[in-house]
Amino acid sequence: MAAPALFDLQGKVAVVTGASSGLGVQFARALASHGARTVLVARRKDQLDRHVDELTARGLHAMAVAADLTEPEAIARLFDTVEREWGTPTILVNNAGLAQAAKLAEISRQEWATTMALNLDAVLFTAQMAAQHMMAAKREGSIINIASILGLQVQKGVGAYCTSKAGVIQLTRAMALEWAGRGIRVNALAPGYAVTDINRAYLESPAGQAMLPNIPLRRFGGEGDFDGALLLLASDAGRYITGTTLTIDGGHTLAL
Numbered sequence: 001m002a003a004p005a006l007f008d009l010q011g012k013v014a015v016v017t018g019a020s021s022g023l024g025v026q027f028a029r030a031l032a033s034h035g036a037r038t039v040l041v042a043r044r045k046d047q048l049d050r051h052v053d054e055l056t057a058r059g060l061h062a063m064a065v066a067a068d069l070t071e072p073e074a075i076a077r078l079f080d081t082v083e084r085e086w087g088t089p090t091i092l093v094n095n096a097g098l099a100q101a102a103k104l105a106e107i108s109r110q111e112w113a114t115t116m117a118l119n120l121d122a123v124l125f126t127a128q129m130a131a132q133h134m135m136a137a138k139r140e141g142s143i144i145n146i147a148s149i150l151g152l153q154v155q156k157g158v159g160a161y162c163t164s165k166a167g168v169i170q171l172t173r174a175m176a177l178e179w180a181g182r183g184i185r186v187n188a189l190a191p192g193y194a195v196t197d198i199n200r201a202y203l204e205s206p207a208g209q210a211m212l213p214n215i216p217l218r219r220f221g222g223e224g225d226f227d228g229a230l231l232l233l234a235s236d237a238g239r240y241i242t243g244t245t246l247t248i249d250g251g252h253t254l255a256l
């Protein structure tokens with residue numbers, strides 16, 4: 001099969017969480033540009049609508065659904081809405097996440113729980129809902145969980161985040177094993193640092209800038225740098241890949 005056909009997502013329905021800003025917007029653009037009818041999900045509906053308008057103005061298919069993914073009913077409503085409007089989604093990008101600075105000697109139970117509720121619990125239960133819909137419809141699919149290089153390495157002051165992302169990597173492997181027999185592939189991406197709302201203040205500070213010489217490719221990730229890996233995992237090009245975590249970090253973890 002020629003490369004364009006391998007990566008073609010025409011006829012597929014994709015859900016991208018955390019698509020009101022940052023990497024989620026880039027992921028939604030990449031999937032929609034390759035033909036997927038793409039559902040953008042987050043809490044800020046005004047931002048989602050802005051991105052949907054941009055995509056539809058380009059003749060692409062996109063829809064916004066507002067949801068707080070830490071609420072179980074919101075996840076169920078999201079998938080019911082997508083199923084009703086466009087049919088069964090067979091691509092899920094589990095991207096919504098948060099990072100809070102808190103030292104482990106001081107972190108409160110509430111801060112710990114807030115991180116885990118979105119970065120780990122919502123990843124599991126959104127994937128579970130997606131898998132249940134695919135299984136009920138007897139459809140195969142691809143789930144892509146967004147981990148981080150901080151799921152592989154650790155950094156001081158963000159221990160809860162690092163732990164949640166390490167959990168995403170192991171959860172990915174466990175889901176891949178359980179669901180492979182139903183044709184549902186589950187993989188993770190581990191991005192390196194990219195300037196977004198989650199870390200702009202830190203990456204633009206002297207401490208953040210001091211990391212640049214340690215990145216072999218000498219820059220943080222930018223627009224489009226993660227698209228190729230996402231499309232590989234989402235499309236037929238990755239049809240024999242499951243349970244893996246792809247690191248996309250300009251070589252940063254080689255030299256941390």
Ligand SMILES: NC(=O)c1ccc[n+]([C@@H]2O[C@H](COP(=O)([O-])OP(=O)(O)OC[C@H]3O[C@@H](n4cnc5c(N)ncnc54)[C@H](OP(=O)(O)O)[C@@H]3O)[C@@H](O)[C@H]2O)c1
Nearest residue numbers: 018020021022023042043044069096097148193194196198
């Ligand atoms: N940027 C990096 O350097 C980097 C590196 C490695 C991994 N990552 C991972 O990439 C993912 C995206 O992060 P980003 O850098 O693009 O940061 P971001 O711009 O802050 O994006 C986070 C997204 O999550 C959504 N979100 C937050 N709480 C939510 C909730 N309760 N329910 C639904 N959506 C929620 C936010 O939208 P609303 O506020 O509108 O809900 C937003 O769209 C995260 O999982 C992050 O850990 C980022």
